[in-house]
Amino acid sequence: MSGNEGSSGASLKITGGQLLDGHGSEAPNSALLIRNGRIAATGDAAVKAEADQIFYADGCVITPGFVDLYCNLREPGNGQKGNIASETRAAARGGFTTVCASPETSPINDSRAVTHLIRDGAATSSPIRVLPVGAVTRGLEGEMLSDMAGLTAAGCVAVGNGSRGVRNARILRRCMAYAQTFGLTVMFRPENQSLAADGYAHDGLVTARLGLLGIPEVAETASVMEMLLLAEETGVRLHLSQLSCGRSVEMIADARRRGISVTADVAMHQLVFTEDALAGFDSRFHLRPPLRSESDRKALLAGVREGVIDAIVSQHLPHDSAAKQAPLPATEPGLSSIESVLSLGLLLVQRGELKLTELVRALTSGPASVIGRTATISNDDIADLCVFDPRAQWTPDRQSLISAGHHAPVLGHPLPGLVRLTLVEGQEAWASA
Secondary structure (H helix, E strand, O other): OOOOOOOOOOEEEEEOOEEEOOOOOEEEOOOEEEEOOEEEEEHHHHHHOOOOEEEEOOOOEEEEOEEEEEEOOOOOOOHHHOOHHHHHHHHHHOOEEEEEEOOOOOOOOOOHHHHHHHHHHHHHHOOOEEEEEEEOEHHHOOOOEOOHHHHHHHOOOEEEOOOOOOOOHHHHHHHHHHHHHOOOEEEEOOOOHHHHOOOOEEOOHHHHHHOOOEEOOHHHHHHHHHHHHHHHHHOOEEEEEEEOOHHHHHHHHHHHHOOOOEEEEEEHHHHHOOHHHHOOOOHHHOOOOOOOOHHHHHHHHHHHHHOOOOEEEOOEOOOOHHHHOOOHHHOOOOEOOOOOHHHHHHHHHHOOOOOHHHHHHHHOHHHHHHOOOOOOOOOOOEOOEEEEEEEEEEOOOOOOOOOOOOOOOOOOOOEEEEEEEEEEOOEEEEEOO
């Protein structure tokens, strides 16, 4: 592709490849015409139309742009761990056109001023769409409610607690009741902090063998049950984020049958790795929630296949090298993951554990629906698109990663799937050489 990619009036035609929308529809792509940031024509009409640029997508898959419901951009905050510019460019490289920014910034996104700071930073330095998530309590301390209505008015798409628990059930109930009054979506990572305590690995065979402090599954499942009961009482739109336990999937499925408005997501690494990744004391896999058992991994995968889990997230949390270079208990939890989400998903497809249509749904229409948006490829849709070659390979290493965090889940190993082109409103956000 050549020409003035930044020119808003330029038109682009994508020819060849396979169209795969977020709802399971799949068809060969004869041509796709993009003009003025929108899909102007498909099929024969696009074939006949003139365009300023042509992108040849033979052998590629064309999908709606990926949507990430949980991503840490590190701005405002500690610049050495990353910033909006570095982490959104990494996201674009991974095929993401929209990311929901965690409220765990410094300062915490619990005020209109911080929300505007994030939006202004994204407007000047991000190639993709950044949607802030506001803090549900002031300072994310779980004590005093934030100005949720004001945060939403300032541009937050939801309110949540990031990776932190809400210690007080009475405060949690008040948060949900307040959010329901204003029609807001609340996003919570379920964790009973008393039960999780100082643990940093799954309370299972690996912790027993290595002498690590464990986090039992009931630390999550007890919190899931509490949140589902409170959501049932208050009627709030509840989103349970970053699940790690198979039992959680069962409870969510049952809650939906009872009419509770609940959606859920899981981090990609929970679908690929298990507690065994910590066997060599590999600090990259010090995560919260921790990687759990093989039976949990399979149950989470089943939840994605069956649609009980609506979305796969990156749970991207970039760190500087010092944060991961210590004895395992002293390291900080989190993976630099957003550049490898698609490739890890394609590994699951290669193994027969997920269908490609299921993977795309969980990266596009599923997460989009949680925040009240759509992800389709039809005439007049906004041209947020990802074009990737599933046959191509790339090898992540410290030199090739764009994120400021170099603790990616798979380093030095070839991975399937290379994003050739990411478009946001028809503008090039990423193109591989």
